[in-house]
Amino acid sequence: xxxxxxxxxxxxxxxxxxxxxxxxxxxxxxxxxxxxxxxxxxxxxxxxxxxxxxxxxxxxxxxxxxxxxxxxxxxxxxxxxxxxxxxxxxxxxxxxxxxxxxxxxxxxxxxxxxxxxxxxxxxxxxxxxxxxxxxxxxxxxxxxxxxxxxxxxxxxxxxxxxxxxxxxxxxxxxxxxxxxxxxxxxxxxxxxxxxxxxxxxxxxxxxxxxxxxxxxxxxxxxxxxxxxxxxxxxxxxxxxxxxxxxxxxxxxxxxxxxxxxxxxxxxxxxxxxxxxxxxxxxxxxxxxxxxxxxxxxxxxxxxxxxxxxxxxxxxxxxxxxxxx
Numbered sequence: 627x628x629x630x631x632x633x634x635x636x637x638x639x640x641x642x643x644x645x646x647x648x649x650x651x652x653x654x655x656x657x658x659x660x661x662x663x664x665x666x667x668x669x670x671x672x673x674x675x676x677x678x679x680x681x682x683x684x685x686x687x688x689x690x691x692x693x694x695x696x697x698x699x700x701x702x703x704x705x706x707x708x709x710x711x712x713x714x715x716x717x718x719x720x721x722x723x724x725x726x727x728x729x730x731x732x733x734x735x736x737x738x739x740x741x742x743x744x745x746x747x748x749x750x751x752x753x754x755x756x757x758x759x760x761x762x763x764x765x766x767x768x769x770x771x772x773x774x775x776x777x778x779x780x781x782x783x784x785x786x787x788x789x790x791x792x793x794x795x796x797x798x799x800x801x802x803x804x805x806x807x808x809x810x811x812x813x814x815x816x817x818x819x820x821x822x823x824x825x826x827x828x829x830x831x832x833x834x835x836x837x838x839x840x841x842x843x844x845x846x847x848x849x850x851x852x853x854x855x856x857x858x859x860x861x862x863x864x865x866x867x868x869x870x871x872x873x874x875x876x877x878x879x880x881x882x883x884x885x886x887x888x889x890x891x892x893x894x895x896x897x898x899x900x901x902x903x904x905x906x907x908x909x910x911x912x913x914x915x916x917x918x919x920x921x922x923x924x925x926x927x928x929x930x931x932x933x934x935x936x937x938x939x940x941x942x943x944x945x946x947x948x949x950x
Contacts, residue, residue, distance in 0.1 A: 656732040660736075676806025720732065816928055819927055839854045840861075
């Protein structure tokens with residue numbers, strides 16, 4: 627199995643060629659800009675890692691890994707429009723740097739380019755890749771719709787929130803791992819395990835993202851601290867707080883969320899203080915670790931060499947620690 631940095635270097639070289647091959651039509655300018663923004667390339671990395679479990683030559687997985695990355699970035703371009711986000715990865719969002727119409731059109735082009743990446747595979751493998759890609763794309767749309775609807779809801783169940791982030795975020799990590807197995811004709815049992823590993827890893831990853839949005843370092847995460855609170859998003863910490871609090875405390879939290887007279891900084895400070903008082907930050911980190919542990923337990927069931935299992939477990943831990 628290649629070293630971790632080798633996977634990244636291989637993909638960065640591949641996506642650079644992809645970007646350079648795009649022509650000079652203005653529709654591609656935002657695409658080139660966005661794909662060059664600082665990124666840890668989590669999804670394509672998972673595809674390459676998954677492929678390396680079954681083959682020493684992971685170059686065959688590069689088109690699939692690129693499809694996952696381009697599709698993921700397409701969703702971000704459109705998410706930034708819907709969320710009115712001005713900053714992405716420490717830089718201007720596409721709709722701010724250009725305009726909304728340009729962002730929509732270039733985002734649409736990114737989605738098409740993602741599918742075109744799958745043209746590189748023979749029909750049998752391509753069919754499997756397109757099936758999982760289509761299922762994943764629809765679930766992401768469903769998850770985004772739920773996310774929009776949940777902003778106005780106060781009586782959500784924790785299970786509703788988990789379903790939303792599973793669809794919006796985790797399914798793409800699941801399909802990224804599964805696609806690495808598909809291109810190497812892995813067994814159906816391993817393919818399902820890879821998908822479930824990715825789902826649990828994705829849930830752990832998103833829960834950690836929720837945590838970092840409020841308790842992270844703005845310079846490291848590339849966006850404004852407390853952005854989810856300002857947008858009135860009901861993240862995992864909101865649900866953890868509700869689950870352990872009295873009705874009175876729950877109402878108080880909603881009052882802060884809904885108070886339009888509070889400036890953004892005050893609102894973030896008040897909610898951060900509430901969460902700390904109830905140790906919501908600690909409980910959230912623990913919840914992320916629980917999903918991570920489940921992903922690791924599923925890795926043990928894969929029909930691959932133990933050395934490869936150890937490598938995959940190590941990579942999962944590094945992804946969650948953001949330490950690479």
